[in-house]
Amino acid sequence: MTAACHGPDASVEPTPGTTRIALVGSPNAGKTSVYNQLTGMRARTGNYPGVTVTRTVGTGRYKGPDGIVEFTIEDLPGTYSLHPISPDEQIVADVLNGEMTGITAPESLSVVVDVTVLERSMSLIAQAMSLGKPTMIVLTMIDELATRGGHVDIDAFAAAMGVPVVGVVGSRGKGFDALRRLLAAPQDWPRAPIAPPRDDDEFNAWITSVLDAARYRAPEPDARSARIDRLLLHPIFGTLIFFAVMFLFFQVIFTVAAPLQDLVEQGFGWLGTQAAELIPNSMIAGLVANGIIGGVGAVLVFIPQIMLMFLLLALLEDVGYMSRAAFLVDRVMALTGLEGRAFVAMLSSMACAVPGIMATRTMPSSRDRIATSMAAPLMTCSARLPVYILLIGLLVDNSSRVGPFSTQGIAMFGMYLLGGVSAMLAAGVFKARVLGGELLPFYMEMPPYRFPSPRSVALSLWDSTRAFLQRAGTIILATSIVLWFLLNLPTRTAEIAGMSEADAAAHVLDNSIAASIGKFLAPIFEPLGFDWRIVVGLIGAMAAREVFISTMGQIFAAVDPENPTLLLTSAAWTSGPHQGELLFNTPTIVALLIFFAYALLCMSTVATIRRETNSWRWPAIAWTYMIVLAWVGAFLARQLTLALTG
């Protein structure tokens, strides 16, 4: 194979006045692909050795802060060693030593190495470093190393080698901004303090030590995992399987947990009645039965779903699937221009946006951090989960099926999908409008598939359940108590004298402090179909989204302490033009779902953005854009549902 297919000879002369950097690497190391990315020249790439035999020179550009810097790249023929055996290798040695007639030696070297075979490439790197020119290393196939169970810490590798190292994914163009920045200024490269040893034993000790420092692990030939991954990481089938897995995930949550949920619900109902009967003081009885048991209990009802979800997540993670899922999603996310570390932040936000936003600290550019923080709260966090379960439960009947699938499960899958897609779009918009920046390769471990260990699954299940209970016992409890007082004060003892118990409760509620706040704000939300009671729930949700449920539980149990969910379905507007109409009708529930998906209700998140960006500007922007999205989205969703349902 010769390289007669290369472009015209005009390309061979280096651009005058620029530094000349030679690419050195063994055949198949991905050298030509790196060269093409850098120069934009379409030299042939392929897997067969010897494509680059003639001389190929191109110009690369780096757009730095001080303008554009050009550099000349010379793509040398592939070689395994600088101690030549073949004629091609002789050419490389001659060029590098300045022994080729008419061609001066390049000023600096960039050694291109396939990271999956790093260990056996070390001698070529050592030989290049021994030439005494500024040298750097480009590691290719970084993504393949990860997918095949290998690992390398590039920064540690660079520190151990004493020269700059960049990891790239040639096919996806990842890592090339960092590479261009380096190539633009070879004079600034750090140099190894001592050339690598020549003595064989010392040389082996050096390789062992450097690879160890870089925590290098060659791809594991775990045949079973590799076979499974060929399917599960396949760009098309893998993605389809990922969606199927997530779809079934929500199916299981809804179909399996429903009977358990009924039991828990009955338990709390019984507890509430007991408290109401046994506590003599009616004020305290009301607080305990409605405020605490009715409020917090309404949230705790969802514990079967939540435990089940964490159980499934723990199983998926322990089996090794979550890492693959992350890898697949990262592939999609690369389209939006987001880098891998942003993805980690997004993933954390599925639990809670607070640690998610804190995870953005790993990103070097403050502008990247901000864009990710702006989008992360849109991911479906676990506080939204019980709210969605409640609303979806009101929206569609538990027994409703689409084919063999639970409609509720489909709806929940849709909500998670909506959150994920919206977060990515938001990040994409912020990335495009607010910032530029480079795309870094995403380094991720791919553990081999294995059977889940019951212990670690149980541990993680316990961890998350405890966290949920803790939340219910602290912030949700506290907010519920505060809301109970706001909903039951002033007592209006004189006014309710002689009324029936239910009428009295309704009268107090309707004239409570909370009601006056809710009624004041209600006109803003009227186009969405929300009355003042929902508005009070939304205000409570600012402490924690789940408080929305506890507030609904309190308000609608105030009239009838029996099953609050049942009551929500029959609750009607108490005043205004809609009086008598059902409050939780389909368009309003849909609007509420959309509102919860987009609104930045959670004040912990706002405080975290404030702390991480050290200004009120970004939390203000985030809150504003999300409330606008939430309102407009909910309004459109309501109108659309109205049109569809007639």
Place this chain on the structure above:
Amino acid sequence: MSSGPATTTVSLHPQASTDPQMLRWVTTATLPAELPVLDRLVADGVLARSEIGAGEIRTWLADGSSWDTAGPVVRTALFAALRQLPHTPALSGELLAERIAELIAREVAPVAASHGGGITVESVREGVLTVAMTGACHGCSLGHKTLDDLVRETVTAHFPQIHTVRAANPRRSRFTLGIPGLKKSK
């Protein structure tokens, strides 16, 4: 831990530091409290002074010399000395704890810090290392596992006498209803 510390071959490489006169010789060998070869290099005028740390020997160049010439000499001498070392040199409890703390501060803490978390050594007792993890790593479904493994791998590679690594404080979940990082304990 699957990969034991029992590497029969010596590992050694130099790493530059911010001080051009100082080179760090990194090795996975468990270093004793003293190495006679270092005194000899100082006596011969190759080095100004030296220091033994956790998994590394720090050497300062003698005046008027350069690493180009002195480096290979030091490397060959250290390599020969490390080859002769017993497998697990005895270290006093205090020195061991100090070295492990140094190692964790150097190798693991920056990783934790980059995720908004922190890690410090609580105690070293009878082969059990107890570390305290703080900060933001909880809630990240990937973070904890990685950090646990990193501590275990880093420490046992240099100090085979440590057989168990424990976290002092179970992670708190203040805000989060976390999708947890699984705590792996083998």
